[in-house]
Every structure is written in C-alpha cells, then in structure tokens.
Amino acid sequence: LQASEVSPEGDISEHTFAMVTIRVVDLNNHPPTFYGENGPQNRFELTMYEHPPEGEILRGLKITVNDSDQGANAKFNLRLVGPGGIFRVVPQTVLNEAQVTIIVENSAAIDYESFKVLTFKLLAIEVNTPEKFSSTADVVIRLLDTNDNVPKFSSDYYIARIPENSPGGSNVVAVTATDPDSGLWGEIKYSIYGTGADLFLIHPSTGIIYTQPWAVLDAEVNSKYNFYVKAEDTDGKYSLAEVFITVLDVNDHSPEFNENIQEKTMIIGSPVKIEAIDQDAEEPNNIVDYSIMQADPANVFDIDQSTGEIKLKSYIRSLDIIHNITNNKDCIWSLVVQAKDRGSPSFSTTAVLKIDITEETLHKGPMAAFLMQTKDNPMKALGVLAGVMGIMVLITIMISTAMFWRNKRSNKVMPVRRIIKKRQMPPSRTVRMEWLKFKRPSNAAEKFVVEEDVKSLHNENSNNNVQVIPVPPAAPLPPPPPALAPRGDAPGWRVPTVSGSLTPKHVIKPPKKKGHSSTHNALVSELKMRFEKRNAAFGEPHI
Known part of the structure; x- marks a missing residue:
C-alpha cells in the first residue's frame, strides 16, 4: 500500500509504502x-442377477462424492435410503471427497420374483x-431372473372319486403347480408314476x-388307487x-345263493x-335281505x-302237528326264497329250497347232530x-x-444170556478106550466150568433199574471117546480135556435153591445127548 504527498501545484513530493495482508475466509457455500x-x-x-452372494460389491456402480468447501464445511455423512437391510454404503463419513461403494448385506431379499427393480437414494449431508x-x-438396480424356484403344487395331496365302469378317457382330477421363475424356467411339465x-x-x-x-375300473377288483404326480421345469427341478x-x-351285481341251497334237513x-353273497364292494349294495316268496x-x-x-x-313242535297241517306224509317242503340287495336300483335272486323236516334223533350227541346237519352235504x-x-x-x-x-438217548434193553468160555480145539488124536477109561476121573463134571456173565444177568429197562436174575449152573457134555490111547510113557502126549474146548476152572458155585436140581439134571441130559450126536456124526464109538 503506497501513500504520497501532493503539492498545491499537483506535484507529488514524497510518498511512503505499507504492506497490507488480506485473508479470505471460506464460507459454506457448496453442498456435497x-x-x-x-x-x-x-x-x-x-x-x-438376483441373489448375489452376501458381501459382494456392486462393481457396476462408479460413484464419487465431493464437497468443494474446506475444513469442517467439507465434512459430511453418506446414507442409503430405501428397503432396509439389503445393501450398505461405504464409507459412511467423508471429508472433502471419496469413492462410494455399495455392498450386499441380504442376498435373499434381492429376489426377482419379489422386486424386479430396486430403487434407493444415496444421501450426502453435512x-x-x-x-x-x-x-x-x-440408485436404480434392475434384477435379472435365475432358476431359483422349484415348481410347487397347490396341495401336497389330491383326493378324487370316480364311479366304476366309467368309460375310458374319463377325467378324474386336475392337479396344478406353479413356478414363479420367468421364461422357460417357469414352464412346467406333468407326469405320473407309481x-x-x-x-x-x-x-x-x-x-x-x-x-x-x-381301462375298466371295477370296485370289486380294486377300489383304491394311489400314485404320485410330478411337476418338473425345463431345468430339471421338480x-x-x-x-x-x-x-x-x-x-351291478345281484345276490347269488350257495350251491348247497337246493335241499336242507331241518330238525324240529x-x-x-x-x-x-353279493359281490358288490360297498354298502348298501352288498347287503342282502331274505324273504319267502312262496310256500304251501x-x-x-x-x-x-x-x-x-x-x-x-x-x-309246530312235532311231526304230528305237521301231518295235521298237510297231507304230505314224507314232510318234504318246497319253498321259493328270495335274496335282494339294498342298492339302487335293487337286484334280487330267487331259488327253490327243499326242506326235509324230521324230529330229533334218539341218539343224542354232537356226532348225531353233525350227521343230521351234513345229511345234505x-x-x-x-x-x-x-x-x-x-x-x-x-x-x-x-x-x-x-x-x-427217548429210548435212543437214555435206554438200553440187554438180553439175559450165559457165556461159556472155550479153548481152541486141539488136533484130533486117536487113543485107546481102555486108557481113557483108566485116566478118566470119577467126576467128569468137575472138568467143566460154566460162568455167568454178570452184566448179562442184569436187565436194564427204561426206568434204569437193574434186576439180578439168578440162573442155575449148567453141566457140560461128556467128552467124545477116543479110538486109541497111547502108552503112558509116550513122549509129548497130553491127554486133552473132555471136550478139548472148555477151560477147567474151579469157581465158587452159588448155593442151590430149592427147585434147581431138576433144572440142573435136565441141562446135563441135554448136553450128553448133543455130545452123542456129535460123536455119531464123526463115527466115534460111544463111551
């Protein structure tokens, strides 16, 4: 800044300078x-496209916000106004200038079937x-459809009724399903299976x-049908x-009588x-009423x-009363009976029934009653x-x-028998009868021993008790008489036993009981006879 002194004549004689500084203060005169x-x-x-993943940035939007003021006048907040909880804006507070970013928060809400266009307002306020x-x-967001829906039936199940004998091609029921997707994704194709x-x-x-x-529908054959219906879109969702x-x-059926209706026997x-029987499937079509159409x-x-x-x-309590009613002496009556169902229209069947009336049999009992009842069959x-x-x-x-x-597992029945132990037969030799008579002991029976098998005397039965049966001793047969006898000093000669087959053994014989002597004598006699027959067969002389 310059200051000058001016004379009266208008001349500038002196001047001076001064520095002046002007500071411009910003006024809040610009909005964001x-x-x-x-x-x-x-x-x-x-x-x-609808249903983007949560957290995804809407990259197609390139938005910048700016406030030309300075300092505090350039500080402002950002906010997204519209359907809440779907998007959020970043940053939320801006100083002077920033790049605006919109991020997905709720993917399910971004639905083409709910909102085809989403409109928001982006607000910046100091x-x-x-x-x-x-x-x-x-901010206008236009959504594109995806096949995110499956066809849905109007009901989880459908119930329908159709009369039997309906002609082929008769309509039964209509099912409906909807798919909110657009275009080909919303087209539905129906099918059934089962x-x-x-x-x-x-x-x-x-x-x-x-x-x-x-198709022929018959309620008597099958009255219930159950299957599934399928609704499928072009992308395979169903x-x-x-x-x-x-x-x-x-x-459509009339009652039918049983085959054995022709003749019955009735006991007074x-x-x-x-x-x-009426073959119809449901009541009252299969309910039968009976009546007598004719009787004389x-x-x-x-x-x-x-x-x-x-x-x-x-x-009527006896045949006499029946005989008083009619001259039919054989008491066989013919009736015309009718079976009629309760359907609409009603069907009926008649049959001739012969009834043979008789009095109760004298031999009372279940068998007699049964025979009378089955007389006709x-x-x-x-x-x-x-x-x-x-x-x-x-x-x-x-x-x-x-x-x-039971017997195979626990029971054994053993026979009672006697065992006679024998030795092997020595080679046949010829001895003189005189020598044998000289050497023969006085008591030949002492040379023989009869042993009883103790086990064989035990009778084992199903009760597992044992009974010891005493058996009398049996005497052996006398030995066969030799033809010749060697000298007494003959070397290597040994006089055989009586039979050459029985082992001499002295045993303690059980005490004889009364009545056993006769049995003993009989056995001895029998043995002697057998030895004599044997000797006769071999041509040997008797003793």
Whole structure:
C-alpha cells in the first residue's frame, strides 16, 4: 500500500509504502455433489442377477462424492435410503471427497420374483455446519431372473372319486403347480408314476388326470388307487404330490345263493340257514335281505330277513302237528326264497329250497347232530372225518417219534444170556478106550466150568433199574471117546480135556435153591445127548 504527498501545484513530493495482508475466509457455500464417469450425476443405474452372494460389491456402480468447501464445511455423512437391510454404503463419513461403494448385506431379499427393480437414494449431508447442506442421487438396480424356484403344487395331496365302469378317457382330477421363475424356467411339465398309475394318464401341460382308453375300473377288483404326480421345469427341478383315487361302487351285481341251497334237513326246534353273497364292494349294495316268496301252506315257516335263518312256526313242535297241517306224509317242503340287495336300483335272486323236516334223533350227541346237519352235504362230512383222522395219525407219529428218541438217548434193553468160555480145539488124536477109561476121573463134571456173565444177568429197562436174575449152573457134555490111547510113557502126549474146548476152572458155585436140581439134571441130559450126536456124526464109538 503506497501513500504520497501532493503539492498545491499537483506535484507529488514524497510518498511512503505499507504492506497490507488480506485473508479470505471460506464460507459454506457448496453442498456435497455426486459425480459419475462423465461429471456431476444424480442418477445411477445397474443391472444384476438376483441373489448375489452376501458381501459382494456392486462393481457396476462408479460413484464419487465431493464437497468443494474446506475444513469442517467439507465434512459430511453418506446414507442409503430405501428397503432396509439389503445393501450398505461405504464409507459412511467423508471429508472433502471419496469413492462410494455399495455392498450386499441380504442376498435373499434381492429376489426377482419379489422386486424386479430396486430403487434407493444415496444421501450426502453435512455434519458440522449450520447450513446442513445435502444432496441426493438415485440408485436404480434392475434384477435379472435365475432358476431359483422349484415348481410347487397347490396341495401336497389330491383326493378324487370316480364311479366304476366309467368309460375310458374319463377325467378324474386336475392337479396344478406353479413356478414363479420367468421364461422357460417357469414352464412346467406333468407326469405320473407309481404302482397304481397303470390305469391313468396325465396331460403334460394342463395336469388333468384321466383314465386310459382301455381301462375298466371295477370296485370289486380294486377300489383304491394311489400314485404320485410330478411337476418338473425345463431345468430339471421338480416337486411331487400324492394322488388318492377311490372307485365308487355301483350296484351291478345281484345276490347269488350257495350251491348247497337246493335241499336242507331241518330238525324240529332247530333252524336251517340259507346264504346269498353279493359281490358288490360297498354298502348298501352288498347287503342282502331274505324273504319267502312262496310256500304251501304259507303258515309253516318264518325267515330272518338279515341272517337267512328259516325255522318253523313256534306252535309246530312235532311231526304230528305237521301231518295235521298237510297231507304230505314224507314232510318234504318246497319253498321259493328270495335274496335282494339294498342298492339302487335293487337286484334280487330267487331259488327253490327243499326242506326235509324230521324230529330229533334218539341218539343224542354232537356226532348225531353233525350227521343230521351234513345229511345234505356228504362231502362236508367226509372232509371233517378226513381231517380228524389226519390229526390222529399226526399225534400218533409225534408220540412214536418222541418215544424213539427217548429210548435212543437214555435206554438200553440187554438180553439175559450165559457165556461159556472155550479153548481152541486141539488136533484130533486117536487113543485107546481102555486108557481113557483108566485116566478118566470119577467126576467128569468137575472138568467143566460154566460162568455167568454178570452184566448179562442184569436187565436194564427204561426206568434204569437193574434186576439180578439168578440162573442155575449148567453141566457140560461128556467128552467124545477116543479110538486109541497111547502108552503112558509116550513122549509129548497130553491127554486133552473132555471136550478139548472148555477151560477147567474151579469157581465158587452159588448155593442151590430149592427147585434147581431138576433144572440142573435136565441141562446135563441135554448136553450128553448133543455130545452123542456129535460123536455119531464123526463115527466115534460111544463111551
């Protein structure tokens, strides 16, 4: 800064200088501003696929924010205004300038089927200024669809009913499924499978289930069908639902009587029963009512409408009363009975029944009653008899098998026998009778020993008790007489025993009991006779 002195004439005589400093203080006169690639911008758009991973940065958005003021006037906050919890903005506080980043927080909320376009406002507002300048920018996110949904049926199961004998191709039920995905991903194709699906078809586009052209539905054969229906999109994603179909019974069968209805035997006081079967599957089509259509005279029999039991009137208690009613002496009556179902329309069947009326047999008992009841059906009696005989044979076999195994495991029956020990026969030699008579002992019986096998005398039976049976001793037979006898000094000569086969042995004989002597003598005599026969066979002389 210069100051000069000016004379009256206008001349500058003296001057001086001074330094002046001016400081410019910033005023808060600029709001925050958003910039794009081409300068300031207040609208940003992005196209992306639905359900991006959480934490992913929206890289298609290039946003910059700036405040031209200085210092505290350039400090501001960033905030994203819109559906909450889906995105967040970084940074949240800015000084002068920053690059704006938007990050995914909730991937499930970014759903094409819920929002095809997401719109937010990006807000920048000053923090420490009294003016609180601010600015906004629109952020528009357009979503692209992905095949993220499976087809879904309107119900988890479907219940349908169709009358039997419906013509082929009849509609049964329509199933519906939806897929919210767009384009080809939303197109659905229907199919059925399962063991009960053989008689049915489904339209692949409409979901209408109908019967096969050749199918015949019969409630008496099968009244319940169960199978699965499948809804599948073009990408292979599918869902299932269950279908239950009931075939409604139609009264298309008339009652049929049993084969043995033609003739019955009735004992006075006991009813006889007729039975008819209706092949229809459901009530009331298969409920049968019985009635007597014709009888002569008509006041003899009553019939139970539900059970088919026929009995005599209560006042008929003997054959004499029946004979007073009719001249039919053989007491065989013919009735026309009817079986009628309760369906609509109703069907009926009639049959002629012959009833042979008789009094109770004199031989009372279950067998007599059974024979009377099976008089009209002999095959039934034969079947019962064969069954009883078979059971008896089976029981006998079981008892015999049990006894056999019991005896085999624990019981042994041993016979009582005597054992005579023998020696080998020496070579035959010729001796003189005179020498044998000289050498022969006075008591030949002492040369023989009869031993009883103690074990053989024990009788073991099934009770495991042992009984000792005493056996009298038996005397041996006398030896055969030799033809010649050598000299007494002949070397190497040995006189054999009486038989040459029995071992001489002295044993302590058990005391004889009374009555054993006669048995002993008989045995000795028998042995002697056997020896004599043997000697005669060999041509040897008797002693």
